[in-house]
Amino acid sequence: MSTVADQTRPAREEPWTGPLLDVRNLHVEFRTRDGVVRAVNGVNYSVAAGETLAVLGESGSGKSVTAQAIMGILDMPPAAIPEGEILYRGRDMLKMSKEERRKIRGQKIAMIFQDALSSLNPVLPVGFQLGEMYRAHRGSNRKEAKAKAIELMDRVRIPAARERVGDYPHQFSGGMRQRIMIAMALALEPDLIIADEPTTALDVTVQAQVMDLLAELQAEYHMGLILITHDLGVVADVADKIAVMYAGRIVETAPVHDLYARPAHPYTRGLLDSIPRLDQKGQELYAIKGLPPNLLRIPPGCAFNPRCPRAQEICRHEVPPLAQVTEDDGTPVAGRGSACFFWKETLHDG
């Protein structure tokens, strides 16, 4: 660790008691020819060791961009982070040197991507790509790295790992490829894994296996996990808490079961209502009307107001802050917040 690090945070030996990752008021924008695309507009969330945070939202809600900002893999420019902090164990990663951040990537915070086929290098054997983690961060030689790669493939239960270590990504099935991505993220036993839609590209049966594996390994290594998804079904079993994003903002946060039982934001309500249900077979499927906003021109006030069934005059002028959600008697519900002026009504109508 560098000396700069030692001045700004407690020595490494002292256990860190705060959240592993604390994102504060993060803004990300893309400066394009057509104008400034405001992809992330003041996101706050935190993850502790062993905790799973699910970030839920449609395409373009800023959930992936936030993750890429945390990983430091945004292309800057065109991307820029005009405001905000990303604290890893209390230190702002945005203020670190490139080399410091590179050492955190893969080693302390690892990422799993959606499409394993395109996310793995097509011309390198999977064993080599796994072994690279050890070669780049631990200085292992080729032989050690290969042995470690076989071990990893065993860990994520890829059959005949020893024989398949020299195979190329296209020779594996979708589920096996995603296991390799998980193995890669897991390689150096990071503190935190960010999984960006890890099961979206997979068959439903394989989805469950991969999610179970991820959850199991997370528990085993006591890692923090940020699970980015648009699939409410994936979230329910594995997440501890949920942050729902819309147009680059978090509109609702809640412990997972509270959110499903009693959403406090009309957007969350809409998402839940649009899940097909067996007891409503034959009826028309509910859909949130309209389209997600163009991030070049986010509507004034609450970004959801043009699509919201509850929208009032105030929603068109003022941006609702993330308010603490309370019970009827006024006692605050731990971990619950809603960025809606009418969260009470939404909560009770449910």
Place this chain on the structure above:
Amino acid sequence: MGHYILRRVLQMIPVFFGATLLIFLMVYSLPGDPIAAMFGDKAADPATVANLKHQYYLDQPLWKQYLHYMNNILHLDFGTSFTGRPVSEIMKDAFPVTIRLALVAFFFEIVIGLPLGLIAGLKRGSIADTLVLLITLIVISIPVFVLGYIAQTVFAINLGWVTATVQDSRDITQLILPGLVLASLSLAYVARLTRTSIGENLRADYMRTAVAKGLPRRTVIGRHLLRNSLIPVVTFLGTDLGALMGGAIVTEGIFNIAGVGNVLYRAINQKEGPTVVGIVTVLVIVYLVASLVVDLLYAVLDPRIRYA
């Protein structure tokens, strides 16, 4: 893989016979009588003409001539030119010259074209990128003979850095200028192809993964980006090496290099049937082998391509 190579080699046989037959027919359908031309303006002695015709098999029907010729070739006998020199000897003189020139040109394509493309591709929209695009565009649009004469005038005559023509092709330094001129067009294509390929792969998902793994930048670029980006470039270079071996009529003409292109050009003008057919036959083989090597190289570079 072994099966694939065998099949490809077997496929070469009909291509080889077809190509040589075509060349043979074309050369012998050229107007004019090469035997009569040997006598110039003088009246030919009918007995000598008949004798010569017999000697060169010209008194036989065309199909017999072809079979005779092919039979000789299979015995590695390329026949005798009308000047009385064995064609194999003519080729033995010309091919090493062309191979040297081709290798010099090939070297420039790689050491200049690739880095230019790499720089431009990595820094799209930068001044360096714009410059590379502009220069390669100029090179592509200027005909080789213009470029060749300009280079000759400037570097040999005005600056006097090199000799205007190649005196001895075994002296590599004399081949630098002709090599550069010969390479110029392909060099520009290599640079542009590399630039495009780098630019495309730079945005690929696996590149994002490589960065997310925390690999050092030189590993990300040198290993992940280059391995993928160079696949189309290497295949282009392979085909181009085959083309360069075919000789460069214009470049060899400007710099007076006695290579294959030059010899072939003269032979066609003088209706030297045996020489033309002999050289072209060898070139057909060179092309066939080069394209096979390129295909195999492609499979080595890109594991997704496997030949059954």
